[in-house]
Amino acid sequence: MPAHDAPLTPAQRSRYARHLILDGFGEAAQERLVRSRVLVVGAGGLGSPVCLYLAAAGVGTLTIADDDTVDVSNLQRQIIHTTARAGLPKVDSAAEAIRALNQEVDVEPRRMRVDAATVDGLVADHDLVVDCSDGIATKYLLNDACVRAGTPLVHAGVVGYAGQVMAIVPGEGPCYRCLFPDEPEAGSLPTSHDIGVFGPAVGVVGSMEAAEALKLLTGVGESLSGRLLTVDTRTMAVRRIDLPAADPACPVCGSGRAEGSGAAR
Structure with a gap:
């Protein structure tokens, strides 16, 4: 793979x-993406x-x-995985799909639980963190670690038909x-395990999370910092x-x- 600080190859x-x-993107934004390191928590x-x-x-770098691990019951909504990869660690299954899609990307699968002992080390050396977790405790851990590190965080959550991004x-x-x-308290909020989730x-x-991450990494567009975007796919109502x-x-x-200098360091 070409060095991340090199000009774009043919x-x-x-x-x-x-x-x-x-319009508004161009070569400079693409070069920032190629140089960026992003942590995605949750596959x-x-x-x-x-x-x-x-x-x-x-x-x-992702x-x-x-x-x-991948379970057949995941496949109704977890489209990065396949039936043939049932039983594999999700990070390995996701890495296989990413490498098949784009060999230019360095994939670093980490099969691990994000907890108070691991979160700061995991966040370190990344330009951006994307919260794709389904546990409320993990969301608080990521928020606190990203604030300490000065690292932008894209948060989202989905239950049932509705979700939010910020x-x-x-x-x-x-x-x-x-x-x-x-x-x-654990168990006090409904989860997809309790009420299901619309694929x-x-x-x-x-x-929407991916779009927000790309905007923060490149400086293109207007971010959702200070805003909450909600969507209900049952009615297609979207609110900012x-x-x-x-x-x-x-x-x-x-x-x-x-402290911290933002997404594109």
Whole structure:
């Protein structure tokens, strides 16, 4: 694979041609993608479109963290996996799909549980983190670690037919704990295990997450920092809600300022 700081090769120019002619995108944005390192936590319903779209777009390095294995019951919504790969670790299955799609991408599968002991080391050395987890505790862990590291985080969640997306950019807007200070008790919120999940809903929301990640990495467009996007695929109602400013009393981000230089470092 070419060095990440090298100009685009002829093969890359061909592969990413539609980005290069895209208004407001162009070569500089594509080169930033090729140099970028992104951590995706969760290789399931949300992680499937996120990993595929980031790989297709040319993100240089994708680290994928998940400790689960592929089950046939996943395949209704987790489109990165296949029946033939049932029983494999999800990170290995996802890596196989990504390599088949784009060999330009360095894939780093990490079969591991994200917890308080591992989260800071996992976030380190990445330009952006994408939360594709399905556990509320993991979402709080990622928020806190990304604020500490000054690393932008794209958050999403889906239950039933509905989902939400937001961007957390340390120093620019509220973090997850500003909005939801207290982590709910385990089992107090409904999950997809309780009420199910509409397969295309995770595709829609995961695609929105991927778009948000690409915008943050390239500086193209307007991010969802300070905003919450909600979508209900049963009615196709989409809302973008302006969020309150960062909470000065937030135990994680304090005044809303955090060290770090943003997505494209």
